[in-house]
Structure formats: structure tokens, C-alpha cells
Amino acid sequence: MSILDVQNIKKSFGNTEVLKGVGFALEKGEVLAIIGSSGSGKTTLLRCLNFLETPDGGKIIVNGEVLFDSEDRKAHNEAEIRKKRLHFGLVFQSFNLFPQYTVLKNVMLAVELLSKERPDYKENRAEIRGEIEASARAILERVGLSDKTKAYPCQLSGGQQQRVAIARALALKPEILCFDEPTSALDPELTGEVLKVIRNLKSSDSTMIVVTHEMEFARSVADKVIFMADGKVEEAGTAEEVFDRPKSERTRAFFSKKA
Amino acid sequence: MSFQTVTMMLLEGFAENGLIFIMTLLFALPLGLILTFGSMSSFLPLKWLTKTFVWIIRGTPLMLQLFVVMYVPGLLFDISMPGSLFGIRISPRMFSALIAFVINYAAYFSEIYRGGIESIPRGQYEAGQVLGMTKRQIFFKVVLMQVVKRIIPPMGNEIITLVKDTSLARVIAVQEILWIAEEFTAMGLVWPLFYTGVYFLAFNGILTLLFGYIEKKLSYYRG
Numbered sequence: 007m008s009i010l011d012v013q014n015i016k017k018s019f020g021n022t023e024v025l026k027g028v029g030f031a032l033e034k035g036e037v038l039a040i041i042g043s044s045g046s047g048k049t050t051l052l053r054c055l056n057f058l059e060t061p062d063g064g065k066i067i068v069n070g071e072v073l074f075d076s077e078d079r080k081a082h083n084e085a086e087i088r089k090k091r092l093h094f095g096l097v098f099q100s101f102n103l104f105p106q107y108t109v110l111k112n113v114m115l116a117v118e119l120l121s122k123e124r125p126d127y128k129e130n131r132a133e134i135r136g137e138i139e140a141s142a143r144a145i146l147e148r149v150g151l152s153d154k155t156k157a158y159p160c161q162l163s164g165g166q167q168q169r170v171a172i173a174r175a176l177a178l179k180p181e182i183l184c185f186d187e188p189t190s191a192l193d194p195e196l197t198g199e200v201l202k203v204i205r206n207l208k209s210s211d212s213t214m215i216v217v218t219h220e221m222e223f224a225r226s227v228a229d230k231v232i233f234m235a236d237g238k239v240e241e242a243g244t245a246e247e248v249f250d251r252p253k254s255e256r257t258r259a260f261f262s263k264k265a
Numbered sequence: 266m267s268f269q270t271v272t273m274m275l276l277e278g279f280a281e282n283g284l285i286f287i288m289t290l291l292f293a294l295p296l297g298l299i300l301t302f303g304s305m306s307s308f309l310p311l312k313w314l315t316k317t318f319v320w321i322i323r324g325t326p327l328m329l330q331l332f333v334v335m336y337v338p339g340l341l342f343d344i345s346m347p348g349s350l351f352g353i354r355i356s357p358r359m360f361s362a363l364i365a366f367v368i369n370y371a372a373y374f375s376e377i378y379r380g381g382i383e384s385i386p387r388g389q390y391e392a393g394q395v396l397g398m399t400k401r402q403i404f405f406k407v408v409l410m411q412v413v414k415r416i417i418p419p420m421g422n423e424i425i426t427l428v429k430d431t432s433l434a435r436v437i438a439v440q441e442i443l444w445i446a447e448e449f450t451a452m453g454l455v456w457p458l459f460y461t462g463v464y465f466l467a468f469n470g471i472l473t474l475l476f477g478y479i480e481k482k483l484s485y486y487r488g
């Protein structure tokens with residue numbers, strides 16, 4: 007069974023149909039790269055997966071559990087949506103760190119708030135907090151920032167900020183971690199450190215979806231690649247299939263423009 | 266009349282200004298927040314009602330509002346203002362003045378709050394959402410502190426304006442510091458009029474220092 011099964015997602019804003027029926031499936035531990043020109047709907051797709059937008063049509067199934075089905079018309083309350091969101095993590099193009107908190111607190115905050123819902127929270131408060139902090143420190147070590155735990159986001163470079171954002175998303179242990187052009191707000195010399203972190207996550211068996219314009223990176227890290235055009239999946243396959251033997255004329259045109 | 270007598274009598278007047286100042290802050294700061302939520306509500310009738318109210322209050326002189334609160338309840342509805350507040354004895358005139366000041370400043374504060382809340386980028390809310398936070402948690406843990414930091418300078422300005430505005434209460438015969446000074450002037454003594462400035466400058470000087478301190482406290486981060 008696939009860890010993620012996305013079927014026929016549709017989304018319009020007013021009269022513009024941005025997603026015209028997008029679907030794909032992902033196995034556990036796989037990395038999916040989504041490429042495509044500007045305006046093709048990549049961000050909108052990730053936002054639908056993370057329930058920041060509600061699709062007009064389609065299905066989202068994680069581990070066999072139907073999280074979203076447009077046929078199912080019953081209204082979902084905030085608490086349910088919140089729970090569904092936690093299957094996914096999202097790293098934004100513009101980081102969106104919380105400026106008033108230290109790096110460590112940025113990583114810990116959401117986990118701490120969530121732990122308050124545990125039935126044993128009151129009794130084991132100190133212990134739970136300790137565990138959360140230890141795990142946050144471990145994650146920051148993994149993204150190479152163990153010396154920055156006390157810094158504030160404004161004191162960090164763009165690359166470091168994005169690595170904190172990745173750590174913050176990882177702290178909630180999402181089943182599927184999504185990245186929306188994680189390096190396109192960065193100076194070229196800083197993209198490397200962020201891509202390296204994502205590459206390392208792959209080796210630790212995380213399931214990831216990466217929207218990117220870094221073709222070399224996509225080719226080397228992705229198990230599957232989707233090329234999106236005009237709100238549709240124009241071409242899908244393994245990295246070799248899509249990059250080396252594209253079937254679609256549009257895909258070829260896209261690569262020749264990039265080259 | 267001795268310098269000391271004048272000082273003490275002006276100080277008595279300034280106590281009235283101080284009372285208006287404190288009570289206005291005490292009630293207008295939270296009331297402003299309620300108006301903010303009203304004007305940002307997605308329930309349109311409430312939103313427009315609040316916005317119209319704020320527009321009227323901000324678009325008319327405080328002096329007019331003082332007159333309205335002073336005379337309209339009594340003349341039209343035969344309501345008289347109570348003579349005490351929290352067990353403190355105050356004149357009905359003072360009570361009217363407090364109502365007008367609280368409403369007026371709540372309207373101004375609500376606009377400052379709203380500006381602060383709307384200046385927080387959408388990405389902050391979305392980051393909270395994808396991290397599984399509730400709306401409440403996003404407001405209190407993510408947004409609020411950033412709003413406070415952003416509104417401290419405009420709030421400082423507004424509160425310093427309030428100190429000076431308290432003198433307007435004299436138009437409904439609250440015997441605040443300028444009223445007292447004017448009585449001296451009527452007796453041929455002009456310098457107490459200038460002397461009142463010292464009270465205002467001292468009070469606002471302290472407030473300026475206080476706001477400077479808070480701003481500095483919050484400057485540990487940018488953004």
C-alpha cells in the first residue's frame with residue numbers, strides 16, 4: 007500500500023482553474039520532486055495537501071486512511087483538520103520562522119503545545135518537556151545547527167533559517183514532509199547547505215515531496231519526478247525517465263529553456 | 266499667594282487629570298480590543314456596526330462627545346450619573362468625562378490594535394497552522410507578542426496625547442489643573458498658567474522613559 011495516494015485534485019480560485027485533476031502515489035521513504043514552470047500550480051498542490059486550501063475535487067489518502075474526499079460533504083471542524091494536517095509537514099519558501107523565539111523554541115513550540123493534549127501531561131510535565139527539548143536538540147544537530155540553539159532567527163543567514171524551518175517541521179515527525187522551493191529565497195552560495203540537509207533526510211528514510219527549480223538536485227535525489235504544466239501532470243516517472251527520455255513535447259521544451 | 270500654595274492647589278487639580286488618565290487606560294485598553302475583534306469579525310453586520318461606531322467616534326471632536334455624555338442622558342432620558350466608582354467618590358461630571366474618554370480612546374486604540382494585527386504576515390498564521398496549532402494558540406503564542414512589539418510606538422504617542430487631552434474635561438466643569446490655573450489668572454496671577462506645563466512635561470517625561478524602556482526590552486529580536 008502506498009503511504010500517500012493523491013487522486014484527481016482540482017482547485018479553482020474564482021474563475022481560474024489552477025489544478026485540473028492532479029494525482030500521484032508515493033511509497034514510504036520515497037522522494038518525489040515536482041518541477042514545472044511558474045504558475046503551473048505546484049504551490050497550490052502542496053497547500054492542498056497541508057489543508058491550507060480545500061480542494062474542489064479529489065481524494066487524499068494517507069496509509070489507507072481517507073483524509074480528504076470531495077464526495078464526502080460533511081463539514082470538518084477545526085480539530086479534525088488539525089489532526090489531519092499532522093500527517094504532513096510543510097517547509098515554506100520564505101521560512102516563516104517565529105521571530106520572537108530562539109531557534110530551540112521555534113523547534114519545540116508546536117510539540118510542546120501538542121503534548122498538553124496528552125492525558126499524562128499534568129503528572130509528567132517536567133519529564134515530557136525534557137524529552138521534547140532533548141529531541142529538538144537532536145534534530146538541530148542533524149541539520150547542523152547545534153551551536154545556534156540560543157540565537158534568534160534575525161541573527162541567522164537565510165540558509166540557517168531554512169534549516170531551522172526544516173528542523174521545526176521534523177520535530178512533529180510528519181509522515182510526509184513537503185518542501186516548497188526551499189532554496190529559491192536563498193543566495194546561490196547558501197542553497198548547498200539546505201539541499202545537503204534534504205539529501206541527508208532521504209538517507210534516513212523520510213518520505214518527501216520537494217517542489218524545486220534545482221534540476222541537478224531533483225535528478226540526484228528524487229525517486230519519482232512529476233512535471234506539472236497548466237494545473238496537470240504533464241509527465242511522471244523515475245528521474246531517468248523524466249530527465250533523460252521525456253515523452254512530452256512540453257517537458258522537452260521546459261528542459262531546453264532551463265539548459 | 267505663595268509658591269507652595271499654588272503648587273499644592275495645582276497638584277490637586279492634576280489629580281483629576283491623573284484620575285481621568287488612569288481610568289481611561291484601565292477601561293479603554295480592553296474595550297479597544299473588543300472593538301478590534303468586532304471590526305475584524307467575519308459576521309458582517311457586527312463588522313459594519315463596529316466600523317461605523319469607530320468612524321463616528323474618531324471623526325467627531327472629543328469635546329463634542331464630552332458635551333453629549335454630559336447633557337444628553339439627563340435632558341433626554343432623565344438619567345443621572347452616579348457619584349462614585351469602585352467606592353471612590355467622584356462627581357457626576359467626572360463620571361461623564363470618564364465615559365466620554367473611555368469611548369473615545371477605545372476607538373483610537375482599536376484602530377492601532379487592528380493595524381498591528383493586520384501587519385503580521387499571513388505566513389506566520391500558516392506556519393502555525395501547518396504545525397497543528399489551534400487558532401487560539403496561533404493568536405496567543407505566535408501573533409500576540411509580535412503585535413505588541415509593533416504597536417508600542419503608536420500606543421506611546423496615543424497615551425501621551427491622552428495625558429494632554431485630560432484637560433479637555435474642563436469644558437464640562439471638571440476642576441482639573443487648567444481650570445485651577447485659570448482661576449489664578451482671574452485673580453491677576455499669570456505665572457501658574459505656565460507652571461501647569463511643568464506638570465504635563467514631568468508626567469509625559471516619565472511616560473516617554475517608560476515606553477523607551479519597553480521598546481528596548483522588546484528589541485532583542487527584529488521582525
Ligand SMILES: Nc1ncnc2c1ncn2[C@@H]1O[C@H](COP(=O)(O)OP(=O)(O)OP(=O)(O)O)[C@@H](O)[C@H]1O
Pocket residue numbers: 019024042043044045046047048049050051
Ligand atoms: N489565493 C489565490 N487566489 C487567486 N489565485 C491564486 C491564489 N493562489 C494561487 N493563485 C493562482 O494560481 C496559479 C498557480 O499558482 P501556484 O502558486 O500554485 O503556482 P506555482 O507552480 O507554485 O508557481 P511558482 O513556480 O511561481 O511558485 C497562479 O496563476 C496564481 O496566480
Ligand SMILES: [Mg+2]
Pocket residue numbers: 048049050186187
Ligand atoms: Mg510556488
